[in-house]
Amino acid sequence: MPMLTRLANPARFMRASSTALPWLGALATGVIAVGLVWGLVFAPPDYQQGESVRIMFVHVPSAWMAMSAYLFIAVASGVALVWRHPLADIAAQAAAPVGAGFTAVCLASGSLWGRPMWGAWWVWDARLTSVLVLFFLYLGYIALVNAFDDRTRGARAGSLLALVGVVNLPIIKFSVDWWNTLHQPASVLRLGAPTIALSMLLPLLVMALGFMLLFGWLVLLRMRAALNERKAHALRLYGQLAAGEPRLPMAPPVADVAARAALR
Amino acid sequence: MTRKQRRLLAVVAGLSLFGASVAMVLAAFSSDLVFFYSPSGLIARDIAPGHRIRIGGIVERHTVVREDDGKTVAFRITDGKTNIAVTYTGILPDLFREGQGVVAEGELLPDGIFAASTILAKHDAKYMPPEVAEELKKTGHWTEGSVPAGRPYVMPAAVR
Amino acid sequence: MLHVTHWLAMGGYAEYVWSAYGVAALVLGGLAVHSWRWHRASSDVLDRLQHRTGRDE
Numbered sequence: 146m147p148m149l150t151r152l153a154n155p156a157r158f159m160r161a162s163s164t165a166l167p168w169l170g171a172l173a174t175g176v177i178a179v180g181l182v183w184g185l186v187f188a189p190p191d192y193q194q195g196e197s198v199r200i201m202f203v204h205v206p207s208a209w210m211a212m213s214a215y216l217f218i219a220v221a222s223g224v225a226l227v228w229r230h231p232l233a234d235i236a237a238q239a240a241a242p243v244g245a246g247f248t249a250v251c252l253a254s255g256s257l258w259g260r261p262m263w264g265a266w267w268v269w270d271a272r273l274t275s276v277l278v279l280f281f282l283y284l285g286y287i288a289l290v291n292a293f294d295d296r297t298r299g300a301r302a303g304s305l306l307a308l309v310g311v312v313n314l315p316i317i318k319f320s321v322d323w324w325n326t327l328h329q330p331a332s333v334l335r336l337g338a339p340t341i342a343l344s345m346l347l348p349l350l351v352m353a354l355g356f357m358l359l360f361g362w363l364v365l366l367r368m369r370a371a372l373n374e375r376k377a378h379a380l381r382l383y384g385q386l387a388a389g390e391p392r393l394p395m396a397p398p399v400a401d402v403a404a405r406a407a408l409r
Numbered sequence: 410m411t412r413k414q415r416r417l418l419a420v421v422a423g424l425s426l427f428g429a430s431v432a433m434v435l436a437a438f439s440s441d442l443v444f445f446y447s448p449s450g451l452i453a454r455d456i457a458p459g460h461r462i463r464i465g466g467i468v469e470r471h472t473v474v475r476e477d478d479g480k481t482v483a484f485r486i487t488d489g490k491t492n493i494a495v496t497y498t499g500i501l502p503d504l505f506r507e508g509q510g511v512v513a514e515g516e517l518l519p520d521g522i523f524a525a526s527t528i529l530a531k532h533d534a535k536y537m538p539p540e541v542a543e544e545l546k547k548t549g550h551w552t553e554g555s556v557p558a559g560r561p562y563v564m565p566a567a568v569r
Numbered sequence: 570m571l572h573v574t575h576w577l578a579m580g581g582y583a584e585y586v587w588s589a590y591g592v593a594a595l596v597l598g599g600l601a602v603h604s605w606r607w608h609r610a611s612s613d614v615l616d617r618l619q620h621r622t623g624r625d626e
Binding site for chain 1: 576581582585586588596599600601604605607608610612614615618619
């Protein structure tokens with residue numbers, strides 16, 4: 146926690162993330178490459194599903210990331226709402242498109258897996274429906290954050306939506322236990338031993354690690370880009386003030402004060 | 410109380426209230442959130458013939474009969490207590506097997522036979538290479554497929 | 570050559586398996602390219618502005 150609060154300073158965050166960025170990017174690429182070769186070439190086919198089981202190596206890790214990214218956004222939103230930390234909003238907003246992307250991959254790959262195995266591209270069972278709701282929550286969050294001219298109001302509305310939507314996470318996770326669904330129950334994240342052979346579990350975990358690293362890299366990139374833009378915006382306002390130009394019509398006086406404060 | 414603590418309290422209280430209300434709604438609509446009925450659940454519910462429903466369970470072993478046309482198939486779906494005879498004409502999903510989970514969508518005919526228009530296969534959530542499955546069967550460590558198709562459906566008291 | 574085509578066929582599930590991996594590559598690759606470009610463009614703009622206002626940090 147002390148490390149987190151230290152990094153929560155934007156200037157310090159920019160310095161630390163610029164060192165971490167190339168390492169994270171290289172590591173993510175490397176781990177995903179290993180996972181791909183392992184999953185597509187070396188992992189065995191399944192005794193029932195044959196080669197189609199290889200879809201699991203993108204479907205399951207993207208499902209895990211779809212939920213983890215949402216949890217990340219919700220925690221960051223809570224921090225932003227309660228402690229009003231500027232980096233928390235930036236982190237939540239940076240993670241949203243990434244989480245939405247993982248959810249889209251999860252839905253699409255699941256559909257492509259369901260067609261040959263179950264006999265349907267899509268069914269409205271509790272698991273599939275709740276994941277589709279998760280996808281719409283991501284889209285709603287992104288739309289809401291950008292719907293306001295005033296950035297702080299957009300961020301606050303988005304944070305509230307993100308927190309409210311968190312009830313969907315246990316529903317997704319336990320839908321397969323609480324109700325009859327077509328989707329099978331968990332094979333890895335369950336009480337008791339995984340019901341998946343080690344030769345398939347290992348490449349699955351490698352891919353999951355790779356997707357986690359990719360998520361970290363993408364979120365850092367997007368956070369840095371957003372911070373750069375805010376700083377550039379503040380600099381422009383400062384330049385206009387210094388040159389004695391009238392204030393931008395859109396910018397409220399508070400923004401000018403904030404701009405000067407950011408440059409101090 | 411500081412403003413931060415007040416905000417924290419508001420967020421936590423709001424979320425718990427919201428979470429509790431969602432949980433109550435889900436509990437109330439629990440029977441409608443079910444994708445299929447088990448054969449026992451179906452009989453307990455006394456569904457009128459001609460109503461489109463889904464039933465799910467295990468394809469009972471040694472009951473699958475294929476007609477000469479190559480497309481029509483008859484079998485029984487069981488949940489261990491009750492079973493229902495099903496007929497279906499069409500292409501079966503690749504996971505359809507005796508002893509495996511299945512969901513049939515269709516209607517109950519007056520003679521008690523379920524005429525399915527769609528057959529969906531349910532996966533048992535077990536993944537292993539074919540050699541391992543062979544080995545398990547040979548050494549007698551095979552536990553029958555079949556993490557049953559979901560848990561047996563229990564009728565909520567309100568509906569019963 | 571024979572086992573490459575055999576591998577590509579994915580036991581008859583080629584269209585499903587390769588489409589799933591294709592969608593993943595498209596979406597995640599697209600996100601990576603977008604994030605990378607946005608980061609570089611925003612850094613460039615900021616550098617130019619800082620140069621003009623004579624502030625270096």
